[in-house]
Amino acid sequence: xxxxxxxxxxxxxxxxxxxxxxxxxxxxxxxxxxxxxxxxxxxxxxxxxxxxxxxxxxxxxxxxxxxxxxxxxxxxxxxxxxxxxxxxxxxxxxxxxxxxxxxxxxxxxxxxxxxxxxxxxxxxxxxx
Numbered sequence: 001x002x003x004x005x006x007x008x009x010x011x012x013x014x015x016x017x018x019x020x021x022x023x024x025x026x027x028x029x030x031x032x033x034x035x036x037x038x039x040x041x042x043x044x045x046x047x048x049x050x051x052x053x054x055x056x057x058x059x060x061x062x063x064x065x066x067x068x069x070x071x072x073x074x075x076x077x078x079x080x081x082x083x084x085x086x087x088x089x090x091x092x093x094x095x096x097x098x099x100x101x102x103x104x105x106x107x108x109x110x111x112x113x114x115x116x117x118x119x120x121x122x123x124x125x126x127x128x
Contacts, residue, residue: 008109010043010116015062015108022105024085025077032081040076041102043110047072051114062111062122069107070100077102 006023007013016022022041029037050072054065079095082102086093093101115122 010113011109012112012116014115014122015066015112016105019105019109021086021089021091022102022109024088025082025102028081028085028088029078034078034081037078037081041106043106043113047110048113048117051110052119055114055120065111065114066104066107069110070103073103073106074099077106 007019008022011019026038026041029035029041047069051065051069054060054068057064077099079099082098083093083095086098086101091098091101111122114120
């Protein structure tokens with residue numbers, strides 16, 4: 001399957017348009033024998049609980065959720081593995097930038113998952 005069309009379970013593509021970089025990150029982690037990094041990149045029940053708490057905030061937007069959750073995921077992403085994964089996609093950035101890019105994808109996936117779990121409904125900017 002092509003990286004650009006791959007999506008993890010419960011993702012919709014509403015927040016993250018392309019999960020290819022996450023797929024590359026998981027592949028590099030597996031190649032390096034870093035199952036721990038693969039496990040850290042999977043959504044946990046604690047992550048869903050945090051999303052539930054965030055979604056209870058009145059007026060919070062999907063962007064607010066992604067920003068808050070990115071901070072949660074950034075510590076779980078290895079900068080060297082992220083940098084190598086992005087380099088395979090032709091994106092040459094430092095480890096911290098690569099780590100943030102992968103963390104943002106993970107955060108977006110969790111927000112999409114929340115909608116799939118019926119925690120809330122994501123709306124387009126033109127919807128009421």
